[in-house]
Amino acid sequence: MKIEAVDFFYLSMPEVTTEGDGSQDALLVRVVAGGHIGWGECEASPLVSIAAFVCPMSHGACRPVAASVLGQSVDGPEDIQRIAGQIELDSMDLLQASHTWSGVEIALWDLLGKSREEPVWKLLGYKRAYRKLPYASQLFGETAEETYRLASAARSQNFRAVKFGWGPIGRFDLKTDNDHFQAAREGLGADTLLMVDVGQIFRHDVEAAAARLPMLEKVGTLWLEEPFHTSALDAYAALSRRGTLKLAGGEGAHNFYMARHLIDYGNVGFIQIDTGRIGGIGPAKCVADYAVSKGVTFVNHTFTSHLALSASLQPYAGLRSDEICEYPLTPKPLAVELTSNHLRRDTEGYVNVPDAPGLGVEISRAAVRRYLVEVVIKAKNRVLFDSGGLNI
Amino acid sequence: MKIEAVDFFYLSMPEVTTEGDGSQDALLVRVVAGGHIGWGECEASPLVSIAAFVCPMSHGACRPVAASVLGQSVDGPEDIQRIAGQIELDSMDLLQASHTWSGVEIALWDLLGKSREEPVWKLLGYKRAYRKLPYASQLFGETAEETYRLASAARSQNFRAVKFGWGPIGRFDLKTDNDHFQAAREGLGADTLLMVDVGQIFRHDVEAAAARLPMLEKVGTLWLEEPFHTSALDAYAALSRRGTLKLAGGEGAHNFYMARHLIDYGNVGFIQIDTGRIGGIGPAKCVADYAVSKGVTFVNHTFTSHLALSASLQPYAGLRSDEICEYPLTPKPLAVELTSNHLRRDTEGYVNVPDAPGLGVEISRAAVRRYLVEVVIKAKNRVLFDSGGLNI
Numbered sequence: 001m002k003i004e005a006v007d008f009f010y011l012s013m014p015e016v017t018t019e020g021d022g023s024q025d026a027l028l029v030r031v032v033a034g035g036h037i038g039w040g041e042c043e044a045s046p047l048v049s050i051a052a053f054v055c056p057m058s059h060g061a062c063r064p065v066a067a068s069v070l071g072q073s074v075d076g077p078e079d080i081q082r083i084a085g086q087i088e089l090d091s092m093d094l095l096q097a098s099h100t101w102s103g104v105e106i107a108l109w110d111l112l113g114k115s116r117e118e119p120v121w122k123l124l125g126y127k128r129a130y131r132k133l134p135y136a137s138q139l140f141g142e143t144a145e146e147t148y149r150l151a152s153a154a155r156s157q158n159f160r161a162v163k164f165g166w167g168p169i170g171r172f173d174l175k176t177d178n179d180h181f182q183a184a185r186e187g188l189g190a191d192t193l194l195m196v197d198v199g200q201i202f203r204h205d206v207e208a209a210a211a212r213l214p215m216l217e218k219v220g221t222l223w224l225e226e227p228f229h230t231s232a233l234d235a236y237a238a239l240s241r242r243g244t245l246k247l248a249g250g251e252g253a254h255n256f257y258m259a260r261h262l263i264d265y266g267n268v269g270f271i272q273i274d275t276g277r278i279g280g281i282g283p284a285k286c287v288a289d290y291a292v293s294k295g296v297t298f299v300n301h302t303f304t305s306h307l308a309l310s311a312s313l314q315p316y317a318g319l320r321s322d323e324i325c326e327y328p329l330t331p332k333p334l335a336v337e338l339t340s341n342h343l344r345r346d347t348e349g350y351v352n353v354p355d356a357p358g359l360g361v362e363i364s365r366a367a368v369r370r371y372l373v374e375v376v377i378k379a380k381n382r383v384l385f386d387s388g389g390l391n392i
Numbered sequence: 393m394k395i396e397a398v399d400f401f402y403l404s405m406p407e408v409t410t411e412g413d414g415s416q417d418a419l420l421v422r423v424v425a426g427g428h429i430g431w432g433e434c435e436a437s438p439l440v441s442i443a444a445f446v447c448p449m450s451h452g453a454c455r456p457v458a459a460s461v462l463g464q465s466v467d468g469p470e471d472i473q474r475i476a477g478q479i480e481l482d483s484m485d486l487l488q489a490s491h492t493w494s495g496v497e498i499a500l501w502d503l504l505g506k507s508r509e510e511p512v513w514k515l516l517g518y519k520r521a522y523r524k525l526p527y528a529s530q531l532f533g534e535t536a537e538e539t540y541r542l543a544s545a546a547r548s549q550n551f552r553a554v555k556f557g558w559g560p561i562g563r564f565d566l567k568t569d570n571d572h573f574q575a576a577r578e579g580l581g582a583d584t585l586l587m588v589d590v591g592q593i594f595r596h597d598v599e600a601a602a603a604r605l606p607m608l609e610k611v612g613t614l615w616l617e618e619p620f621h622t623s624a625l626d627a628y629a630a631l632s633r634r635g636t637l638k639l640a641g642g643e644g645a646h647n648f649y650m651a652r653h654l655i656d657y658g659n660v661g662f663i664q665i666d667t668g669r670i671g672g673i674g675p676a677k678c679v680a681d682y683a684v685s686k687g688v689t690f691v692n693h694t695f696t697s698h699l700a701l702s703a704s705l706q707p708y709a710g711l712r713s714d715e716i717c718e719y720p721l722t723p724k725p726l727a728v729e730l731t732s733n734h735l736r737r738d739t740e741g742y743v744n745v746p747d748a749p750g751l752g753v754e755i756s757r758a759a760v761r762r763y764l765v766e767v768v769i770k771a772k773n774r775v776l777f778d779s780g781g782l783n784i
Contacts, residue, residue, distance in 0.1 A: 012772065018452040022485070025450050045450050045486050047771050051443040052488070058417050058437050060410040060558075061591065085595070088621065092592060093414070094437050095646055095669075096444070096488040166452075199453065200484060203477070229480065231649035234656075254487055257623035264626075265657060277487075376770040379439050380404065 001034025001115065003072050006104055007390055008053065010046035011371035013332050020139055020166040020199060022303035023331035026338060028368065029103035031111055033074055038111025039363050041308040042103030043276030044096070049103070051377060052096035054384035062093035065100045077123055080108050080282055098254040098279045105280025106311045106359070113358035119314075120359055124285050126318025129353040133161060134327030134345060135195060137303065140167030144179035151187025154329060158349050161324060162188055165197030165225070170208070178215045185219035193324075195248070197225035204232040206239050213243040223248040223270050230258065236266030248272055251301040256283040256290075263296050272326075274301040275311045284315035288322075298322045304331065305338040310359040313343075317353040325351060337367040368392050393426025393507065395464050398496055399782055400445065402438040403763035405724050412531055412558040412591060414695035415723035418730065420760065421495035423503055425466055430503025431755050433700040434495030435668030436488070441495070443769060444488035446776040454485035457492045469515055472500050473674055490646040490671045497672025498703045498751070505750035512703075512751055516677050518710025521745040525553060526719030526737060527587060529695065532559030536571035543579025546721060550741050553716060554580055557589030557617070562600070570607045577611035585716075587640070589617035596624040598631050605635040615640040615662050622650065628658030640664055643693040648675040648682075655688050664718075666693040667703045676707035680714075690714045696723065697730040702751040705735075709745040717743060729759040760784050 012025040027046035031038045042049045057063045068086040073079060084105065091097035113120045121129050136159040141147035147164065154162045164184050169177050181196065188194055196216060202209040209227040216224055223246050228235040230252030240247050246269030253259040254277055262268045271291050273284045291298045298319060300312035309327070316322050327345075328335070336342075340362045343351050354360025369392055377385040404417040419438035423430045434441045449455045460478040465471060476497065483489035505512045513521045528551040533539035539556065546554045556576050561569050573588065580586055588608055594601040601619040608616055615638050620627040622644030632639050638661030645651040646669055654660045663683050665676045683690045690711060692704035701719070708714050719737075720727065728734075732754045735743050746752025761784055769777040 010771070012448070016449050016451065018449070018455070020452045022451050022454070025448075043485075045444070045447050045454055045456075045488075047447040047769070047776075048440060048443045048486060048488050051440045051769075052437070055437050055439040056404070056417075057408050057410070059408065059414050060412045062414070062437055063410070064437075088595070089592065092644065093435075094440060095491050096437075096440050099487050200481065203480070229647075229649065231647055231653070233649070233653065252484065255621075255623055257621065257625070261623070261625065261653065261657075265653075373772045374770065376768065377439070377443075378766065378768040379402070380765045384439075 001036065001074050003031060003033045003070055003074060005032040006066065006069055008050045009368055009390065010050065010373050010375050010387065011334055011338065011368065012373045013334050021332065023328060023335035026304050026334060027103060028338070029107045031104060031107040033111055034115060036111045036115045038107035038114065038358065039307055040103040040106030040110060040311065041276055041305060042099055043274050043304065043308065044099035047375060048096050049100040050375060050385055052094055052100040054377060056380055058093070061090060063090045065091055065097050065104070069104055074108055074112060077112070080105060084279060084282060099277055102276045102278065102280045105282060106275055109281045110358035117357045119355055119357060120281060121314045121317035121353060124314060129317035130320045131346070131350040131352045132313060132325035133323045134325050134351045135159065135161035135163050135193065136329040137163045137165070137326050138329045140164045140169060140180050142168065144183040147180045148183040148187040151184045155188050155192055159192065160349055161193035161195070163195035163197055166199040169198045170201030174211055177212055181215050181219050193222050194219060195222050195225060198227055200226050200229050202227050204228050204235040206235050209239050210242045213245055217243055217245050221245060225249060225272070226251070233261055233265040236262065236268060240267040246270060248299065251277070253278050255279055256286050259287040260290055263291065263294050268296065270297045270299050272299045272301040273315065275315065276308055281311060281314050288316040288319060292319065300325050302326050303328050305335040306342045307339050307359060307361045307363065309343055310354055310361045313353045327351060334371045337364060337370070340364040365392050393428065393466050395423060395425045395462055395466060397424040398458065398461055400442045401760055401782065402442065402765050402767050402779065403726055403730065403760065404765045405726050413724065415720060415727035418696050418726060419495060420730070421499045423496060423499040425503055426507060428503045428507045430499035430506065430750065431699055432495040432498030432502060432703065433668055433697060434491055435666050435696065435700065436491035439767060440488050441492040442767060442777055444486055444492040446769060448772055450485070453482060455482045457483055457489050457496070461496055466500055466504060469504070472497060476671060476674060491669055494668045494670065494672045497674060498667055501673045502750035509749045511747055511749060512673060512706045513709035513745060516706060521709035522712045523738070523742040523744045524705060524717035525715045526717050526743045527551065527553035527555050527585065528721040529555045529557070529718050530721045532556045532561060532572055534560065536575040539572045540575040540579040543576045547580050547584055551584065552741055553585035553587070555587035555589055558591040561590045562593030566603055569604055573607050573611050585614050586611065587614050587617060590619055592618050592621050594619050596620050596627040598627050601631050602634045605637055609635055609637050613637060617641060617664070618643070625653055625657040628654065628660060632659040638662060640691065643669070645670050647671060648678050651679040652682055655683060655686050660688065662689045662691050664691045664693040665707065667707065668700055673703060673706050680708040680711060684711065692717050694718050695720050697727040698734045699731050699751060699753045699755065701735055702746055702753045705745045719743060726763045729756055729762070732756040757784050
């Protein structure tokens, strides 16, 4: 099958705020080859990721992503890997390339699965997919009281695991943070797993992060996520030796190596991979394999639609013991409406990885039309991208 | 001084080819604050880097670079560091941000130096700047004969050090590579330093790279540069144990951490930093300090104009023993004409880091007009960038 077309759809809520909610916009990718259509999603700035697909070449190692994709043949997983390898060399100096390629790569897996009438996890070599225990992923409240209410609400929605992230943590004093941690635990009750994500707030300050460890350990936190910059490996390693709490990180990894370094040098206990950033499902599967070999737990990272959710689950669908999965609790309407089917929790609260061909998620064309924003990019007297020409 | 304006100029040769020559286009940055003008250069895809400055916000941790820069005050180096820290958090999910910020950061140092009437290296804390021994940086020939001619030509231009890069190396058989290495040495004679850059061609294949080590050692190569992907730290470390040849790398580092990892985990002997990619002069200086503490030699990476060359020299201008510097031998006319003064070699073949305020390099407005290409970016019904509105 020859890749005939790759189209990008920049979708956005009418208003985008500074809250740490990644579901406020989306970059949907559609790939057409051999009479099949595949869908993927990039987890990154839509405009910049589109630009990385269509930009003029700067030199042999700074070519647009399109140059390695359009016209290529895809008849099996090895073709996706071949294209990825070509981008690694030919777009070496184009930093945004891996974010752009991620969505295309996911769409190629979806397309390949549809053409073979098999779910993607089977193409990855898994014999079966195990259901995952979703944790409700949400932001801390502005106040401890609000955090308590959010925790209670998640509990009442029957979540057995809840993650709180970002918000005020690390921005004020220790007492504020402690109040939020305690409020979260009180709202959840003793029998719900609690994870905490601080969104790199401590940068590389081990002492600042370490000051929160006793509080987090006291409320029985399963992991502390992203205390530092994704690449602050030394800080991760140092903090991991300061207490019993396991660290989690990896969502910022934009290639396999970065995830591996967090395991090898950063000593994380949970490696969290966003297929929409790391270069897609292929490298994420490599991370899952590597994590297994090192006794580290693989967890998906996702914060947008159920298309992205399904893509994020494929790399570790067949790993029974890596049970926990991220599950956005209150995504924006755009992210909900974007797919016409959803990965609902079953009666026991688990999420089943789709069994249908490809990613098993259908795109709502009406939603795409509803949230599509105009993008026009011209350079060197050529129109490189015009959303007005998109056929939905 | 308040940052009033940041303008980007996408410059390009009329024709851009797939050769590995980074001087075929350029992204020039002009910053205006407090009645002063500073100039910088990004080393990356111009269109994508512009998009990362002007893109709509996706969420609180995926804001355009402009949001952290425009309107900020810059009265000292600590302000540049503060802005860099804000971008690290607020543009965390915008991968291209560090490439974009690099050029702005360089322009801010230039502006700060001009306002204080001091060269940038003095602002960095150096008491004096030592002249550097430039190596002529050029690509391997298509054939060994051409490589020989190029080597002879560089020698006749009185270069005491020459680096050959990319081209056919690693793409064919061992004999081809060996012929090129020998031709380079023969053309240079015994008394010229020879370095070899293979442009990540072996990805992470230690054996393929190791097969070239005896050949490279035989012709007395000073370093082998970028045998692998910037992040293939394990491969670097493994190869460094396979022979006596020192490894060099780091041009792909887009933050301080990545460079540090190449030293700590990759065991490189030379760390090569492009200020136009790593986030500018500030983080590059941090790498220089760290390299000194680890006995690793700092080398600039640069392949475009003498504005970029001057910026790349500042971080280690005061390190006497780190003497070697990259010096593009045959840049395209755009890169030559872009500056109205140049860092010429002195009679002994050395390059002096400018003593003039800022980066000590003047921009030729005529050249900017000559090579400027049209860029228009619209999104969400707003014109985010229009090169037609640039005042040169």
